[in-house]
Amino acid sequence: MTATAPTTAAAAEPVPRDAPPARFRDLLAAEWLKTWSLRSTPWMYVITALSVVAFNVGTAYDQYRYWNTYDEGSRASFVRDGLPLITAFTANAAMVLLLALAAIGAVAVTAEYGTGLIRTTFTAVPARRSVMAAKVLVLAAVTTVFGAAVSCASFAATQAVLDARGAGVSLGHPGALQVVAASALLAPVAAVTGLAVGTVIRHTAGSVVAGVVLLILVPVFLSERRHLTAVLAHTLPFTAWQRLTETAVRNGPPEMFPWSETGAWTVCVLWLLAASAVPVLVVGRRDH
DSSP states (O other), X not given: OOOOOOOOOGGGSOOOTXXXXXXXXXXXXXXXXXXXXXXXXXXXXXXXXXXXXXXXXXXXXXXXXXXXXXXXXXXXXXXXXXHHHHHHSOXXXXXXXHHHHHHHHHHHHHHHHHXXXXXXXXXXOOOHXXXXXXXXXXXXHHHHHHHHHHHHHHXXXXXXXXXXXXXXXXXXXXXXXXXXXXXXXXXXXXXXXXXXXXXXXXXXXXXXXXXXXXXXIHHHHSOXXXXXXXXXXXXXXHHHHHHHHGGGOOSOOOOSSOOOHHHHHHHHHHHHHHHHHHHHHHHTTSOO
């Protein structure tokens, strides 16, 4: 009897030509399972949420701690000038959120490239763009809920601390909902951008570094004091977030090159849409 070579695993076998195409809801279910199959993913979300809330609550506690050192005029202007809303979600917390969510988005795709699972996936489902579209939708949905939860938790916690000094505000305060919504939107924008970068680079470390440079370092180095660099800065999500959250602050320093809230919202939405399109378009043009 002649020995035969071992057969290839069923998961890697080509799909028969007469097999029905995968339904998109099945692809969504598969991506949902992939999202939570990595043990690190839930922990990354938990650690990110705790870190962001801790940064904001720490700032609120500083205001609480040193409240008695302020003069009467400063105390009266604290709420009037909208400073509780800046405390609700600080720039440092926004940077932590951007960094962490960009890494989560990158890992969502680079982990599959690193293990070779992406080849098995595309063998089982030749419709690559449908697979990536499902991945983008699942990631965007999860991080949108995550961003909303973290933003609301930060607002509630910081205002509870400030309220002990009579300086907290409610969601009904002018500008409060905008701060919460803009901060929540940072999460899906960062995550889907990380996914887009990861799809292009396909290496976890390189994708995370590229995401940090794009989302955090570039806006830091673009000066708002020159027209060209200010315009470039206005095209970035972090600067758009600053524009939306600092709107509620009165008597702040004047902007040399002011821009509208509508423009800031548009930048955030366009980043989300463009980043969502990149994985879908790139995956159909590159070999795996």
